[in-house]
Amino acid sequence: MTAVTQDFIQSLPKAELHVHLEGTLEPEHIFSLAARNGIELEYDNPEDVVAAYDFHDLPSFLKIYYAAMDVLRTEEDFYDLAMHYFRRAAEQNVVYVEPFFDPQAHTSRGIPFDTVINGIHRAQNDAATELGVESNLILCFLRDMSAESAAEHLAMAEPHLDKLIGVGLDSDEKDNPPSKFADVFAHARSLGLKLTMHCDVNQKDIVEHIRECLELIEVDRIDHGINALESDDLCTEIARRGLGLTVCPVSNRFVVQNLTGDEIRAMLARGMKATINSDDPAYFRAYMNENLQVLADEAGFTRDELLTLTRNAFEVSWLSDARKGHYYEQLAKVGQA
């Protein structure tokens, strides 16, 4: 069998469908943004910040993730955050991205919605023209806040619909089921937005949450969704609908101590469109290529399996068929090499 080298992974044109822009905030940026905004940090250097990354489950991760965002204050800060991620994407030959952002984590600190979305949007335009990285933005609601707050933020987003492709749902899943947001998501759909939701790994009531995503919300994609494997009929339905699942192996290893290699293989075997993603790469210390490499090195994934996962990402993206065709052609050249 041909070895999966770093060069092979680099050569694949890739799509990333599950990356939180706030999760790309590197420790070095926390320091430079704090200095620019006159904020005093409780750490002396970026190494100390990394040393304090003590997460073992979703709530312990989210606590650190939200605290660090305090350094993001101005439109320029959000531009720089997103532009840094797009540069990393370009370096790794990630050519298409559907990134998430969490506006409520900023408006709750007094940062205007427009400041956030305008900074990110400007970076998306520059990434497309300067780096050749194409992207479409997804607004995530925080599921541990109220449905009313989500509805208010959807209203704030309405003047910016041209800057968004979809809405998502993230943050602490415990006792915050998809059904809590059924009305907001129905309204988002009526505005022409695509729908996705986190069904994080091994959460309380997770199989029921996946079922609600399919039967009540009728999502266009599922983020994570590994636990669907516990239900035969859910797997069959996900495969029948051709729904994408955005799996994040290194993130899973941090949060649930499982790289989920066996589960990813099981999904592929059942005809489910699994894809590989980085989730919060600054925190889990792994961007797209590192996620693919770890699957090859530690779970024995072959070139063909990585090609399938990469092709799936373009297939379940929310690109037009014409743009998908363009990327399939690029990918086929590598597949034949």
Ligand code: ADE
């Ligand atoms: N917000 C950022 N990363 C997240 C994750 N992995 N799950 C839920 N909410 C998140």
Ligand code: ZN
């Ligand atoms: Zn996520």
